[in-house]
Amino acid sequence: MATINTIAIIGATGNMGSAIAKSLSKPGSYRLLLMSNDTDELAQLYSQLKEPNTGTEIYSISCAREASWEADIIIVATQNDAEKEVAEKIREVATGKIVISISNPLNSAYRQLITSSDTSAAEELQKLLPNSKVVKTFNTTFAADFISSVIDEKTADVFIAGNNGDAVKTVSEVVKSAGFNPIIAGDLSVSRTLERMQLLRIRYTMNNSYNWLAGWKILHN
Amino acid sequence: MHERLLSSIGSKIALNETAMNKLKQFFIPKKIRKRQYILNAGDVCQYITFVEKGMLRSFTVDDEGHEHVVQFAVEGSWISDMASFLSGKEALYNIEALEDSEVLNLGTQAMDDLMHQVPGMERYFRLLMQNNIIALQRRVVAYMSLSAEEKYLKLMEVAPDIMNRASQQHIASYLSITPETLSRIRKQVSNKK
Numbered sequence A: 001m002a003t004i005n006t007i008a009i010i011g012a013t014g015n016m017g018s019a020i021a022k023s024l025s026k027p028g029s030y031r032l033l034l035m036s037n038d039t040d041e042l043a044q045l046y047s048q049l050k051e052p053n054t055g056t057e058i059y060s061i062s063c064a065r066e067a068s069w070e071a072d073i074i075i076v077a078t079q080n081d082a083e084k085e086v087a088e089k090i091r092e093v094a095t096g097k098i099v100i101s102i103s104n105p106l107n108s109a110y111r112q113l114i115t116s117s118d119t120s121a122a123e124e125l126q127k128l129l130p131n132s133k134v135v136k137t138f139n140t141t142f143a144a145d146f147i148s149s150v151i152d153e154k155t156a157d158v159f160i161a162g163n164n165g166d167a168v169k170t171v172s173e174v175v176k177s178a179g180f181n182p183i184i185a186g187d188l189s190v191s192r193t194l195e196r197m198q199l200l201r202i203r204y205t206m207n208n209s210y211n212w213l214a215g216w217k218i219l220h221n
Numbered sequence B: 001m002h003e004r005l006l007s008s009i010g011s012k013i014a015l016n017e018t019a020m021n022k023l024k025q026f027f028i029p030k031k032i033r034k035r036q037y038i039l040n041a042g043d044v045c046q047y048i049t050f051v052e053k054g055m056l057r058s059f060t061v062d063d064e065g066h067e068h069v070v071q072f073a074v075e076g077s078w079i080s081d082m083a084s085f086l087s088g089k090e091a092l093y094n095i096e097a098l099e100d101s102e103v104l105n106l107g108t109q110a111m112d113d114l115m116h117q118v119p120g121m122e123r124y125f126r127l128l129m130q131n132n133i134i135a136l137q138r139r140v141v142a143y144m145s146l147s148a149e150e151k152y153l154k155l156m157e158v159a160p161d162i163m164n165r166a167s168q169q170h171i172a173s174y175l176s177i178t179p180e181t182l183s184r185i186r187k188q189v190s191n192k193k
């Protein structure tokens, strides 16, 4: 029996943070550390997850540094503009650890990315955390997909990009545990494409007034 | 977060500011809770672990389900299943935190890189391995040839701190005696004083 990995979710009470937490709370998969500044919402999320999953070790922690210190894998689920502040808090304790970037650096109208074309939110996070293994994933899913990862009878694909092979493999397992089909897309710079894929889909969804239960699927035979 | 580690290394090799900052990058800082395992027997031991704060133990479980404590590690000491770490084969030991602890984990690749990139680290690890062998030999000899009371007194002498912090059951297991024998020896020893 392998020791199970501990995952810290920074910004656990947000749309994505809570959706990811729910999808990973099945007993036997992971120890979960839920971090949020909002203690009331955090307590609510904690009992929501803990009651049906008494076998899972779940803790709520109000400090990003403490949660990351105890973790093997850190998911930064805050809004994109809070990442710099979070990175500064966790830099030292995230040394050698996997840090998952889920963000899409959208402008306020959701119509454009604020990053230039020669970089991505994931690569910027890697610059802020030079001693960590940043891996991009979950950015091409909507929060709603975590409730039902099977859409139109197909399990949605989730893309993964990162520079460290072992870290990418570990993250593939996380993606699988969350109910999705992991697809390893390439090194961290592929995040530029992945972040733009989500922009494309958000614009498409808004332009057509579709709902948010939608995902990417690569079809091949 | 690295104070004990730096003083452990600094006591064996000369470390300047640059080397100190450099070497921190190779260690993964981890907080672990009391009763949490960092290694299960049967897995490969991926790290050697330095204890900054708290206490851990390594132990085996025999076919009858009895635990045998191999080592206690407190602040400033290292713990791992060295055979598994070096060979990449399955670990025989379990490693469990006996107190809420703060550790620094060093992986195989990181250890290699560290020895290449920070002058003196090869020497530090050589000394560490030497000390390991000495401790191991002492433990084997004590196991084979000392009486229960002698083993107890020896541990009291070299590690009084562990005696105070570990449970009676774990200390007895470490000394390969029953908890009853341990409590009898404790009484005898305190009566002699």
Ligand SMILES: NC(=O)c1ccc[n+]([C@@H]2O[C@H](COP(=O)([O-])OP(=O)(O)OC[C@H]3O[C@@H](n4cnc5c(N)ncnc54)[C@H](OP(=O)(O)O)[C@@H]3O)[C@@H](O)[C@H]2O)c1
Pocket: A010, A011, A012, A013, A014, A015, A016, A017, A035, A036, A037, A038, A064, A077, A078, A079, A080, A082, A085, A086, A102, A103, A104, A105, A106, A138, A139, A140, A141, A142, A143, A144
């Ligand atoms: N929503 C989606 O469907 C979706 C899909 C793919 C990717 N993403 C990406 O996921 C990320 C989160 O999006 P979201 O929709 O989940 O946003 P959200 O609902 O606003 O959640 C963000 C959470 O982060 C918390 N937070 C902000 N600053 C923090 C800090 N310094 N420390 C700790 N927590 C902090 C917020 O707490 P407070 O409210 O208390 O400030 C909030 O709970 C974004 O980067 C987004 O691009 C979202």
